[in-house]
Protein backbone atom coordinates (compact mmCIF):
# COMPACT_ATOMS: atom_id res chain seq x y z
CA UNK A 1 0.00 0.00 0.00
CA UNK A 2 3.07 2.28 -0.14
CA UNK A 3 1.90 4.41 -3.04
CA UNK A 4 -1.69 5.02 -2.00
CA UNK A 5 -3.29 8.45 -2.12
CA UNK A 6 -5.43 9.20 0.91
CA UNK A 7 -8.74 10.87 0.12
CA UNK A 8 -11.74 11.98 2.16
CA UNK A 9 -15.50 11.93 1.69
CA UNK A 10 -17.87 14.90 1.96
CA UNK A 11 -20.24 12.71 4.01
CA UNK A 12 -19.89 15.00 7.05
CA UNK A 13 -21.08 18.00 5.02
CA UNK A 14 -24.56 16.91 3.90
CA UNK A 15 -26.04 20.24 5.02
CA UNK A 16 -23.10 22.36 3.91
CA UNK A 17 -22.13 23.72 0.51
CA UNK A 18 -20.36 20.83 -1.23
CA UNK A 19 -17.92 23.15 -2.99
CA UNK A 20 -16.81 24.61 0.36
CA UNK A 21 -16.43 21.15 1.89
CA UNK A 22 -14.34 19.95 -1.06
CA UNK A 23 -12.30 23.15 -0.91
CA UNK A 24 -11.49 22.76 2.80
CA UNK A 25 -10.48 19.13 2.25
CA UNK A 26 -8.23 20.18 -0.64
CA UNK A 27 -6.67 22.89 1.56
CA UNK A 28 -5.97 20.22 4.20
CA UNK A 29 -3.96 18.24 1.64
CA UNK A 30 -6.53 15.78 0.32
CA UNK A 31 -6.01 15.62 -3.44
CA UNK A 32 -8.67 12.94 -3.76
CA UNK A 33 -12.26 13.60 -2.62
CA UNK A 34 -15.37 11.44 -2.68
CA UNK A 35 -18.45 13.58 -3.20
CA UNK A 36 -21.46 12.10 -1.43
CA UNK A 37 -24.56 12.54 -3.57
CA UNK A 38 -26.95 12.54 -0.61
CA UNK A 39 -27.62 16.20 -0.06
CA UNK A 40 -30.43 18.59 0.70
CA UNK A 41 -30.80 19.47 -3.00
CA UNK A 42 -29.70 18.23 -6.41
CA UNK A 43 -26.47 19.49 -7.96
CA UNK A 44 -26.88 22.53 -10.20
CA UNK A 45 -25.03 22.77 -13.52
CA UNK A 46 -22.92 25.56 -12.03
CA UNK A 47 -21.90 23.37 -9.06
CA UNK A 48 -21.02 20.47 -11.35
CA UNK A 49 -18.87 22.75 -13.53
CA UNK A 50 -17.08 24.44 -10.63
CA UNK A 51 -16.32 21.10 -8.93
CA UNK A 52 -15.01 19.71 -12.24
CA UNK A 53 -12.68 22.70 -12.62
CA UNK A 54 -10.96 22.12 -9.25
CA UNK A 55 -8.57 19.62 -10.84
CA UNK A 56 -8.92 17.14 -7.98
CA UNK A 57 -9.20 13.41 -8.25
CA UNK A 58 -12.94 13.04 -7.65
CA UNK A 59 -15.19 10.08 -7.03
CA UNK A 60 -18.87 9.92 -6.14
CA UNK A 61 -20.96 8.03 -3.59
CA UNK A 62 -24.52 7.19 -4.67
CA UNK A 63 -27.57 8.53 -2.86
CA UNK A 64 -28.10 5.89 -0.15
CA UNK A 65 -31.20 6.73 1.94
CA UNK A 66 -34.01 4.15 1.61
CA UNK A 67 -33.11 2.73 -1.79
CA UNK A 68 -35.87 0.50 -3.15
CA UNK A 69 -34.22 -1.22 -6.11
CA UNK A 70 -35.64 -4.56 -4.82
CA UNK A 71 -39.28 -3.60 -4.36
CA UNK A 72 -41.49 -6.07 -6.27
CA UNK A 73 -43.63 -3.15 -7.47
CA UNK A 74 -41.51 -1.67 -10.26
CA UNK A 75 -43.15 1.75 -9.75
CA UNK A 76 -41.56 1.89 -6.28
CA UNK A 77 -38.12 1.17 -7.71
CA UNK A 78 -38.44 3.41 -10.76
CA UNK A 79 -37.75 6.81 -9.12
CA UNK A 80 -34.65 5.36 -7.40
CA UNK A 81 -33.36 4.03 -10.71
CA UNK A 82 -33.83 7.45 -12.26
CA UNK A 83 -31.96 9.03 -9.34
CA UNK A 84 -29.14 6.50 -9.80
CA UNK A 85 -28.93 7.27 -13.52
CA UNK A 86 -28.85 11.03 -12.84
CA UNK A 87 -26.24 10.59 -10.14
CA UNK A 88 -23.97 8.56 -12.43
CA UNK A 89 -24.38 11.14 -15.18
CA UNK A 90 -23.49 13.89 -12.67
CA UNK A 91 -20.40 11.88 -11.69
CA UNK A 92 -19.31 11.66 -15.33
CA UNK A 93 -20.02 15.37 -15.92
CA UNK A 94 -17.95 16.23 -12.84
CA UNK A 95 -15.04 14.14 -14.09
CA UNK A 96 -15.30 11.46 -11.38
CA UNK A 97 -13.28 8.31 -12.01
CA UNK A 98 -15.00 6.05 -9.49
CA UNK A 99 -18.56 5.58 -8.24
CA UNK A 100 -19.65 3.83 -5.03
CA UNK A 101 -22.95 1.97 -5.10
CA UNK A 102 -25.18 0.71 -2.27
CA UNK A 103 -27.48 -2.26 -2.86
CA UNK A 104 -30.45 -0.77 -1.05
CA UNK A 105 -33.15 -2.02 1.28
CA UNK A 106 -34.57 -5.53 1.36
CA UNK A 107 -38.34 -4.99 1.76
CA UNK A 108 -38.84 -7.63 4.47
CA UNK A 109 -42.59 -7.97 3.98
CA UNK A 110 -41.94 -9.73 0.68
CA UNK A 111 -39.42 -12.19 2.16
CA UNK A 112 -42.45 -13.91 3.76
CA UNK A 113 -43.30 -15.38 0.36
CA UNK A 114 -40.18 -14.85 -1.79
CA UNK A 115 -36.53 -15.54 -1.08
CA UNK A 116 -33.98 -12.83 -0.37
CA UNK A 117 -32.21 -14.04 -3.49
CA UNK A 118 -35.31 -13.39 -5.60
CA UNK A 119 -35.33 -9.77 -4.41
CA UNK A 120 -31.59 -9.46 -5.10
CA UNK A 121 -32.30 -10.66 -8.65
CA UNK A 122 -34.80 -7.81 -9.05
CA UNK A 123 -32.09 -5.33 -8.11
CA UNK A 124 -29.66 -6.93 -10.54
CA UNK A 125 -32.12 -6.92 -13.45
CA UNK A 126 -32.96 -3.27 -12.88
CA UNK A 127 -29.56 -1.75 -12.11
CA UNK A 128 -27.41 -3.85 -14.46
CA UNK A 129 -28.26 -1.90 -17.66
CA UNK A 130 -27.53 1.42 -15.92
CA UNK A 131 -24.28 0.29 -14.28
CA UNK A 132 -22.97 -1.40 -17.42
CA UNK A 133 -23.83 1.63 -19.60
CA UNK A 134 -21.90 4.01 -17.32
CA UNK A 135 -19.02 1.53 -16.89
CA UNK A 136 -18.67 1.51 -20.69
CA UNK A 137 -18.39 5.30 -20.56
CA UNK A 138 -15.42 4.99 -18.18
CA UNK A 139 -16.98 5.26 -14.73
CA UNK A 140 -15.59 2.56 -12.42
CA UNK A 141 -18.55 1.41 -10.31
CA UNK A 142 -17.96 -0.40 -6.99
CA UNK A 143 -20.63 -1.99 -4.81
CA UNK A 144 -20.09 -1.50 -1.08
CA UNK A 145 -20.43 -3.94 1.83
CA UNK A 146 -22.83 -2.53 4.43
CA UNK A 147 -23.49 -3.28 8.09
CA UNK A 148 -26.84 -1.72 8.92
CA UNK A 149 -30.47 -2.86 8.71
CA UNK A 150 -31.48 -5.46 6.15
CA UNK A 151 -29.76 -4.39 3.00
CA UNK A 152 -28.18 -5.84 -0.09
CA UNK A 153 -24.44 -5.89 0.49
CA UNK A 154 -24.63 -7.03 4.11
CA UNK A 155 -23.78 -10.60 3.12
CA UNK A 156 -20.59 -11.54 1.28
CA UNK A 157 -22.72 -13.70 -1.05
CA UNK A 158 -24.58 -10.54 -2.23
CA UNK A 159 -21.36 -8.94 -3.42
CA UNK A 160 -20.21 -12.17 -5.08
CA UNK A 161 -23.49 -12.49 -7.00
CA UNK A 162 -23.58 -8.81 -8.00
CA UNK A 163 -20.03 -9.02 -9.33
CA UNK A 164 -20.80 -12.24 -11.20
CA UNK A 165 -23.91 -10.81 -12.86
CA UNK A 166 -22.87 -7.21 -13.58
CA UNK A 167 -19.95 -6.78 -15.92
CA UNK A 168 -17.11 -4.60 -14.69
CA UNK A 169 -18.60 -4.09 -11.19
CA UNK A 170 -15.88 -3.51 -8.59
CA UNK A 171 -15.97 -3.86 -4.82
CA UNK A 172 -15.77 -0.99 -2.33
CA UNK A 173 -14.61 -2.51 0.93
CA UNK A 174 -15.82 -0.49 3.91
CA UNK A 175 -13.44 -1.58 6.65
CA UNK A 176 -15.69 -0.25 9.44
CA UNK A 177 -18.74 -2.12 8.09
CA UNK A 178 -16.67 -5.30 7.75
CA UNK A 179 -15.60 -5.02 11.40
CA UNK A 180 -19.23 -4.57 12.52
CA UNK A 181 -20.49 -7.59 10.58
CA UNK A 182 -17.49 -9.53 11.94
CA UNK A 183 -16.47 -10.87 8.56
CA UNK A 184 -13.23 -9.02 7.76
CA UNK A 185 -11.38 -12.32 7.25
CA UNK A 186 -14.17 -13.85 5.18
CA UNK A 187 -14.44 -10.74 2.99
CA UNK A 188 -10.74 -10.44 2.38
CA UNK A 189 -10.27 -14.15 1.67
CA UNK A 190 -13.20 -14.14 -0.79
CA UNK A 191 -13.30 -10.71 -2.42
CA UNK A 192 -10.71 -8.38 -3.91
CA UNK A 193 -11.35 -4.75 -2.94
CA UNK A 194 -10.95 -2.12 -5.68
CA UNK A 195 -11.75 0.87 -3.46
CA UNK A 196 -11.57 1.42 0.32
CA UNK A 197 -13.70 3.29 2.85
CA UNK A 198 -12.07 3.90 6.22
CA UNK A 199 -13.52 5.07 9.52
CA UNK A 200 -13.39 3.85 13.10
CA UNK A 201 -16.02 2.68 15.60
CA UNK A 202 -16.36 0.90 18.95
CA UNK A 203 -17.63 -2.31 17.27
CA UNK A 204 -21.30 -1.64 18.14
CA UNK A 205 -22.47 0.81 15.48
CA UNK A 206 -21.26 2.67 12.41
CA UNK A 207 -20.00 5.80 14.21
CA UNK A 208 -17.68 7.19 11.52
CA UNK A 209 -15.09 8.12 14.16
CA UNK A 210 -11.63 9.36 13.30
CA UNK A 211 -9.15 6.52 12.80
CA UNK A 212 -7.64 5.76 16.21
CA UNK A 213 -10.68 6.98 18.19
CA UNK A 214 -12.40 3.56 18.14
CA UNK A 215 -11.38 -0.07 18.51
CA UNK A 216 -10.54 -1.12 14.94
CA UNK A 217 -7.12 -2.79 14.60
CA UNK A 218 -6.06 -0.80 11.53
CA UNK A 219 -2.49 -2.02 11.51
CA UNK A 220 -3.65 -5.65 11.27
CA UNK A 221 -6.36 -4.85 8.75
CA UNK A 222 -4.03 -2.86 6.51
CA UNK A 223 -1.49 -5.68 6.63
CA UNK A 224 -4.18 -7.92 5.11
CA UNK A 225 -4.53 -5.30 2.35
CA UNK A 226 -0.79 -5.11 1.62
CA UNK A 227 -1.24 -5.43 -2.17
CA UNK A 228 -4.15 -2.96 -2.42
CA UNK A 229 -3.38 0.08 -4.57
CA UNK A 230 -6.76 1.67 -5.36
CA UNK A 231 -8.46 4.77 -3.94
CA UNK A 232 -8.55 5.05 -0.12
CA UNK A 233 -11.28 7.31 1.24
CA UNK A 234 -11.67 8.42 4.84
CA UNK A 235 -15.38 8.61 5.71
CA UNK A 236 -15.25 10.43 9.04
CA UNK A 237 -17.98 12.46 10.72
CA UNK A 238 -16.24 15.86 10.77
CA UNK A 239 -13.52 17.82 9.02
CA UNK A 240 -11.31 17.53 12.10
CA UNK A 241 -11.85 13.75 12.17
CA UNK A 242 -10.80 13.52 8.49
CA UNK A 243 -7.60 15.48 9.10
CA UNK A 244 -6.66 13.47 12.22
CA UNK A 245 -7.44 10.21 10.38
CA UNK A 246 -5.08 11.16 7.56
CA UNK A 247 -2.20 11.75 10.00
CA UNK A 248 -2.99 8.51 11.85
CA UNK A 249 -3.09 6.55 8.58
CA UNK A 250 0.15 8.06 7.30
CA UNK A 251 1.87 7.02 10.54
CA UNK A 252 0.56 3.45 10.29
CA UNK A 253 1.53 3.14 6.63
CA UNK A 254 5.12 4.17 7.48
CA UNK A 255 5.33 1.33 9.98
CA UNK A 256 3.75 -1.47 7.93
Ligand SMILES: [Zn+2]
Pocket residue numbers: 144174197235
Ligand atom coordinates in the same frame (compact mmCIF):
# COMPACT_ATOMS: atom_id res chain seq x y z
ZN1 LIG B 1 -18.64 3.47 3.42
